[in-house]
Structures are given as C-alpha cells and as structure tokens.
Amino acid sequence: MNPGSQHTEPKxxxxxxxxxxxxxxLLAAAREVFVERGYEGATVRHIAARAGVDAAMVNHxxxxxxxxxxxxxxxxxxxxxxLVDHLLDGPDEAIGERIVRTFLTVWDPIGGGPFAAMVRSVxxxxxxxxxxxxxxxxTLLRRIVxxxxxxxxxxxxxxxxxQIIGMGMVRYVVRFEPLASADVDTLVKAIAPNVQRxxxxxxx
Amino acid sequence: MNPGSQHTEPKxxxxxxxxxxxxxxLLAAAREVFVERGYEGATVRHIAARAGVDAAMVNHxxxxxxxxxxxxxxxxxxxxxxLVDHLLDGPDEAIGERIVRTFLTVWDPIGGGPFAAMVRSVxxxxxxxxxxxxxxxxTLLRRIVxxxxxxxxxxxxxxxxxQIIGMGMVRYVVRFEPLASADVDTLVKAIAPNVQRxxxxxxx
Numbered sequence: 001m002n003p004g005s006q007h008t009e010p011k012x013x014x015x016x017x018x019x020x021x022x023x024x025x026l027l028a029a030a031r032e033v034f035v036e037r038g039y040e041g042a043t044v045r046h047i048a049a050r051a052g053v054d055a056a057m058v059n060h061x062x063x064x065x066x067x068x069x070x071x072x073x074x075x076x077x078x079x080x081x082x083l084v085d086h087l088l089d090g091p092d093e094a095i096g097e098r099i100v101r102t103f104l105t106v107w108d109p110i111g112g113g114p115f116a117a118m119v120r121s122v123x124x125x126x127x128x129x130x131x132x133x134x135x136x137x138x139t140l141l142r143r144i145v146x147x148x149x150x151x152x153x154x155x156x157x158x159x160x161x162x163q164i165i166g167m168g169m170v171r172y173v174v175r176f177e178p179l180a181s182a183d184v185d186t187l188v189k190a191i192a193p194n195v196q197r198x199x200x201x202x203x204x
Numbered sequence: 205m206n207p208g209s210q211h212t213e214p215k216x217x218x219x220x221x222x223x224x225x226x227x228x229x230l231l232a233a234a235r236e237v238f239v240e241r242g243y244e245g246a247t248v249r250h251i252a253a254r255a256g257v258d259a260a261m262v263n264h265x266x267x268x269x270x271x272x273x274x275x276x277x278x279x280x281x282x283x284x285x286x287l288v289d290h291l292l293d294g295p296d297e298a299i300g301e302r303i304v305r306t307f308l309t310v311w312d313p314i315g316g317g318p319f320a321a322m323v324r325s326v327x328x329x330x331x332x333x334x335x336x337x338x339x340x341x342x343t344l345l346r347r348i349v350x351x352x353x354x355x356x357x358x359x360x361x362x363x364x365x366x367q368i369i370g371m372g373m374v375r376y377v378v379r380f381e382p383l384a385s386a387d388v389d390t391l392v393k394a395i396a397p398n399v400q401r402x403x404x405x406x407x408x
Binding site: 116117119120122123124129132133136137141154155158159161162163164165166167169170171173174175176177178179180182186189190191193194197198203204 | 367393
C-alpha cells in the first residue's frame, strides 16, 4: 500500500471531480462514524454505506480502517500500518532510535500546524480523545507491545508514547528552544535512549 | 509566600465583594497585558494600572508577576517560585524524582480539566503559546538550568520539559492506560531516571 495514494492516484479513472468528491464524502462519513461508535465500533462497511461508496474503495484509497482513521481524524500523511511495519523492521535494541527518527522525519516537513490541530481537537472533544485512545492504544501501541513481548508491555508502550507526544508538543506546539530547532540527529541521540529504556530496559 | 493566598485571605479587610472584584479585575488585566506584551514585556506596574489597583496588592495577593501569571494565564494552584524552590531543595542527583513527584502531586488532585484547558489554550492562540514560552523557558526552566550548571543546559531543560508535558498529556488529556491510572510511585520509578538523564546525564 502506497502511503501517498490518498494524494495522487497512479491510474486515474473517470472524472477527477467525481473521485475527489467521493473521497471527501468518505472522509466526512469516517469522522462522523468514528466519533459516534469509537475506533473499535466503527467498521469500514458502515462508513462506506454512510458515504454511499463501495467498501472496497476504502481499502483501495486509504489502506483500510487504520488508514482512513489516520487521514480523516488524525490527518496523518502516512498509513499507520506501514508506519508500524517500519518501526518493527530492525533490531529490538534500536527500536527507540527508529521511533524517534521516524516521528521527526514524518512531522518535521509538515510543520507544527497539523500536530497542533490534532492536539487541539483531542483537548476540545472528549469523543475525539476516546477515538484516539482506541486507535493508539489498541492498534498502534498494541502491535509494538506484542512484538517486543516485554513484561508490563502496556505500561512501557504508554511511557514511550508520553515521551513522543511530549517531544511533539515542545517541538511543534509550544516550541521551546533549543529543542524546537535542534537537528534530528541531536534529538535522536538525546531522546532515543530514554524511549528504548521504556520499551526494553529496567523500569525500577 | 503562601501559595494558597489567592484562595483564602487570612485577614479579611473591607467588604468581601470589593476584594474579590479587585482580584478578578487584576486577573483580567493580567491576561490582557501578558498577551499584548509577552511575559518579559509585561510589568506588575502596568497590569495594576490597567486594573486600577495598587501594584503592592499584586505582591500581597499573587506573589508578584510569576504568581499572577500562574493564576491568571496557567490557572495553576501554586506559586511557581515556591514550586521551583521546592524542586531545587535537595541533591542534584534526585532532581528528576522531585520534578516527577511534584508534578503529579500538584496535578493529580485537580484532575485533567485544567491541564487540558491550558493545552487547548496554547494550541488555539499563538499569543498564549508565546507567553508560555517566555514564562517557562526564561523563568522556570532557566532557574533549574542555572542551578544545575551542566553543559547544554538549555537543551537539557527543554528535553526534561518534553517528558513532563508528555506525561501530563498521556495521564490527563488522552488518558492512555495503564499510565493514566498508575500510582505515583510506579510513575516516579519509571519516569524519574529519564528526566534525571536529561538534566545531569550523558546525552550521547
């Protein structure tokens, strides 16, 4: 699945406006259904029916439910399954480095706007926070916990999440210097060992 | 300075409504002036004049500019100078533990609402983010950096801030479990060593 497929279609079929309208309808339906039913309760079939679109198109365009959620609610520029595949592809003792470097590589080019918008949305709407919990805890963090198979895996995953979310807050939202402008290698060296300790080290 | 002095006056003078009105006017004037001039540019004299109040009352009620900012803009329940005094009072090699434990002890009883409100305010208004930067970086974190006197002190302080802010986000705003409900000792054991490494350890 090409994570950029929501932006450009390699093979364009039919009129552009038709495809773009259908995608917009799917994204709007997804936002409604995720908030109504939570991440776990929402199904691709339900969202597609709400938008009047064939469910197969959701997989074609967005890589399934995770991808649709990432695009519609988080406005992420990358399919989350592809992201987790990448994070898990390498030695466990370097997963902290891969997580920090990947987060910065995905968000730095976008700038702080979309990250701040996501945080604002979570703080303004309890239902959005609920949906985010379902997605991050049960889908994204769960895959990492299962892969690493460490004791207290769920606590470890949420500790790592606290550091990554905090890094995003300081770099993109409150922009405390010098962290906000530090180069990626400096931050990977400083932060990755802490994330690594949370995931595979001694928690005391 | 009693950090609770903004809530109860030990010696009440004059009519209650008069004192409460004056405090409310001061808080409103403070919010305006901090946003107009930034944290550094705003003066107690200016804020008091805007509210039509004697500047001495700002010190009496709020412990000066930091306390007024903490109450008016951050809605913190504690005077920040008192807070930093406490954090710096003890061995440097345990400052990570004091920071994590103090943060949880201050915020846990209040619950997530005010922390989420502060984050929402920062993400919604660039001027509030600018004022927060001035306050945290130049006042609160600066005192810790100067006290510890470690190389790359400013980077260290913002790294520590990233972990503390992220802990607050996961515990009070997005509420990822099990971190959101973990007891304070578990979190201190898990998180304090990482904050300590940022402040006094080897950053690689």
